[in-house]
């Protein structure tokens with residue numbers, strides 16, 4: 197399977213440049229791969245009797261659009277190209293534009309009055325650098341209100357490819373075909389809402405360029421997950437002992453749901469350390485975990501939790517902490533204790549808040565997994 201990396205705007209651009217400069221793969225070859233792969237996907241989405249309008253901006257995203265038009269033309273008789281800025285084109289786009297003219301593919305600088313069944317959005321890709329205004333803004337607004345199918349190439353135009361913010365206005369795509377790698381902005385903030393169904397295509401950039409990047413994020417696929425074999429003569433202690441610390445009055449759901457993940461992943465034994473005030477409700481909810489109850493105070497762990505953890509911690513091989521705990525001094529003390537231990541640790545929810553009180557403790561030799569969502573741990 198093609199390895200799926202997520203990069204920021206700068207890293208994705210540097211990778212493109214390195215492919216061209218260091219590996220001497222001509223930009224037009226990468227573009228042809230991009231266009232061929234994109235055309236293949238478009239052909240799965242669009243019937244040949246549907247009308248297609250391809251919107252081409254002033255950079256290489258626009259050049260992709262022109263190459264796609266050239267490849268689709270033989271199959272789609274009702275194909276039209278819009279190139280708003282004929283005098284301001286990247287070098288590659290000029291070459292692609294010449295071919296469009298040679299093939300007599302119809303084009304204009306303005307959006308035609310008729311509505312097309314499909315719009316291919318190649319206005320801006322990874323090179324968007326400021327708010328969209330003027331005629332590009334009007335064009336995007338018209339296409340968004342057309343009720344037609346919109347397919348964006350690389351990025352929905354108007355979405356910042358690093359943070360996913362809308363710059364001025366943005367295409368609301370039904371499909372986005374990401375070239376070479378995913379862009380971080382497809383996954384964050386408004387970006388996620390604007391991409392529609394996301395595809396990733398290989399355009400022939402050497403994989404080593406992704407692997408060498410320091411700031412890469414990789415989406416795991418089945419080949420990356422190495423689950424150990426479960427021998428037939430195994431018993432519950434073969435598969436690790438987990439302790440999950442969390443919960444508070446009216447907040448028993450989070451730790452219960454987290455326990456389902458541990459159970460599904462195949463943990464040998466599972467114990468939930470919770471304040472007494474929620475232990476009855478948890479005991480009724482599940483048969484697959486044991487409970488280590490701790491005296492509570494005002495609905496949260498009392499200070500006795502610190503000694504309780506000290507006495508019990510060595511019975512476990514992995515500890516998760518944080519679900520539904522709330523932000524208080526006991527949470528900070530328990531997180532510190534867990535991080536100072538030699539156990540594998542998963543920090544979630546309020547434990548992430550507690551961990552940043554003493555960030556040095558995160559420098560540990562054992563595995564530490566942080567599971568933030570964007571509001572708990574903004575980038």
Ligand SMILES: NC(=O)C1=CN([C@@H]2O[C@H](COP(=O)(O)OP(=O)(O)OC[C@H]3O[C@@H](n4cnc5c(N)ncnc54)[C@H](O)[C@@H]3O)[C@@H](O)[C@H]2O)[C@@H](O)CC1
Nearest residue numbers: 212223226227255256257320321322323324325326327350
């Ligand atoms: N060799 C390469 O580098 C490849 C690039 N590819 C395509 O090229 C794209 C990146 O190309 P570019 O770097 O030329 O970037 P874009 O094509 O995304 O746009 C850059 C151009 O848009 C202008 N611009 C930026 N923001 C604007 C705004 N708000 N309003 C008006 N004009 C604005 C810039 O001045 C520049 O002229 C990728 O997204 C991808 O589609 C692919 O063809 C694959 C190969």
Ligand SMILES: [K+]
Nearest residue numbers: 317320349351
């Ligand atoms: K685009």
